[in-house]
Amino acid sequence: MSHSELPDRIALTCPACSPAVETAHEVLSTGGGRVTVRCTECQHVHKETPPTEDTTDLDVVISQDGESFTATVEAPADEELAVGEEFVAETDVAIVTVRITSLELDEGRTESAPASEVETVWTREVENVSVNVTKHPKGGQHDATESLTLQVPGDYEFVVGETDELGDLEFTVEGIHVRDDAAGYDFDKLDYDGDTVVAKDVNRLYVRDETSTAWSAW
Known part of the structure; x- marks a missing residue:
């Protein structure tokens, strides 16, 4: 730990009131490999070599x-x-x-x-993650299921039951499979409306395609 990283208070023995037992000291200044401190018990000011951390x-x-x-x-x-x-x-x-x-x-x-x-x-x-997605078509045909990958910030939230739009893709989240290393979730698979998972905790996202397809009779 460098002197600039020292906390505002450190534990040291005080030559005036506690030479054998450490007490809390306020750090006043640093320099020359030493720190100037003031004992919070008796207000004695003295210089010491700061403790080092292994x-x-x-x-x-x-x-x-x-x-x-x-x-x-x-x-x-x-x-x-x-x-x-x-x-x-x-x-x-x-x-x-x-x-x-x-x-x-x-x-x-x-x-x-x-x-x-x-x-x-x-x-x-x-910080930035790839999310595996299983996308079902709007009509529900299982033979048209598609796998794709989304690139999003790790803290991006996916909410079951909500419609989201990323790039050219619009979809409604139907279920979320949570990663093994994610903490704070009651189940590995979340599929109730309102269940929320941040992208860095997602193992796989299950969505229904809501993307509009332009159509013309000409």
Whole structure:
């Protein structure tokens, strides 16, 4: 943790009132590798070397539209990582928001673990996502069902029962299959009017085509 990242208050021993037990101190200024602090218990002002935080470098594999690339991310060594959590990863290509899909340790994969024990963090990008869609025709003919893919922001909302329009496609959402790594949903398949899922949590979207087709007698 750099001095510029120090919080407004830190825990330190106070030479005036608490030399053995840490108390809360207000950070007044930084410089020269030291910080000037004021004890909140006795108001004594003194300079100290700020506490350092153990960190570890994580190898992160990022999946994006069927392709994968790697990045290295620094994290607190004792931070607990878990499948489903999201974080910002800075790569050589771009800064992206990703979601953890799996954690690889020496002995195999797991759902959660301290950062210091993780060999590889497997993730997928959730800032902009591809949504798989099964589209039924307006007339309901099952032999005319079509599969397609929509490119949307990860926080874009799909609502069962509502008609949406994206590009040249107009459709009504009939059901949504939720991804395994999504949290906060009661069921894997949602099909009641008003059920809402953000795009980054969608495994597959089931829709009825509402696109108007221009017709002329000439």
